[in-house]
Amino acid sequence: MREVINKLNEILTHINNTNTSRYIDISECSKFCGLSKSTIRRNVKSKTLQASKVTGKLLFRVSDVEEWLTRDIS
Numbered sequence: 001m002r003e004v005i006n007k008l009n010e011i012l013t014h015i016n017n018t019n020t021s022r023y024i025d026i027s028e029c030s031k032f033c034g035l036s037k038s039t040i041r042r043n044v045k046s047k048t049l050q051a052s053k054v055t056g057k058l059l060f061r062v063s064d065v066e067e068w069l070t071r072d073i074s
Helices: 002-016 026-033 037-045 062-073
Strands: 023-025 059-061
Touching: 023 026, 023 062, 026 037, 026 062, 059 062
Parallel strands: none
Antiparallel strands: 023 059
C-alpha cells in the first residue's frame, strides 16, 4: 500500500511541475489533444489556436493549447 501512495505522490509532483510555458511541435500537440494534425492546422489558420512560426514550423505553448481546449469544450 505504501508503494502505491509513493507512486501517486510522484505522479502528483510531476503534474504540478509541468511547465505550461514550454513549446511543443504539432506532433506533440496532436498527441496532447487527441486530435489530427489537420484539425490543429485548420484552427491555427482560423486563428482560434495560437502558434508560433518563428522557427519555420508550428510551435504551440502548452498553456495556449490547454486554454484552447477548455474554450472549445464550453
